[in-house]
Amino acid sequence: MKTKEARLVKRYRIFFLLVALNIAVLIFFPAVGSKSLQLTWSNLLEMMSILPPIFILLGLLDVWVKRETMIKYMGDDSGIIGVLLAFFLGSAAAGPLYAAFPVAGVLLKKGSKLSNVFIMLGAWSTTKIPLILFEASSLGLKFMLIRMVMDLIGIAVIAYFTERMLPKGEIEAIYQNASNR
């Protein structure tokens, strides 16, 4: 029991440290402190509203989708289908980028190709459909189109570049880490 509590404190120690920092800011710079707490609170509400369905879907994916199926559609030999699926998964998603990492974790665990996981991450961060529409209405169609074309190329290039830059041992460690989750 003692060790369990110790582990909990250890895992949350950075969080506690930041809370203490924020309280210190609140005491010495009340305006900054209260504004930032307000922002944190509204972000927390947003996070708590968006994360439950994402994690439930991830749990279901983990239980129901066979590893062989994932490897077939998004694995090393999945080719263009894997790439398109990765783009679709990321673009159709909702939520901030940090919510994409647990999704990436499950994809890795199930045997998806690393570059496809990076493509999903890239698409999640930039080519989400509602975001694109919003970009066109605030910054103009031309701006949006140029950026979207570049993003589609950039996401793929960054994904393959990152995969190529990693030594084999590092990639194995990433998959090992994912399967332990």
Added chain:
Amino acid sequence: MTAALYVIAIMALSVSLLKSKEKTILALKKAWKSFENILPQFLSILIIIGILLTVLSPEQISKLLGKESGWYGVLIAAVIGSVTLVPGFIAFPLAAALLKSGAGYMQIAAFISALMMVGIVTIPVEVEYFGKKAAAVRNIAAFVFSLIVALVMGVVM
């Protein structure tokens, strides 16, 4: 968008429950475990974002990306975009306002692109899943990419 996500999750959960109660419970247990696993990092990020966004408010950002700009402004824009984490529905109106107040398309393109693809604040979570090296390579590549987007935007717009 969030509502659609809930509808999909509830539908998937119902189908799963009809097919197998045990597997559904296992799925929910896994969902909770993976959520709780990453919760400390998520909570820490929320506090960092709160403090950063207060210090780097939209007014501050528009001051930094004024008319002078040039490549210096592009670089500042990319750096600000990298360290901040603003949701899209705030970022685009902000970018439109910056354009009106005199920032160029290059700076805005660098800011928006870095904002979306580079995540300095979310690096702890990224490292948790991909390790330090992969996180570093992806973020540096994304940073360089946002400069390239700015360059192209400067030529085309």
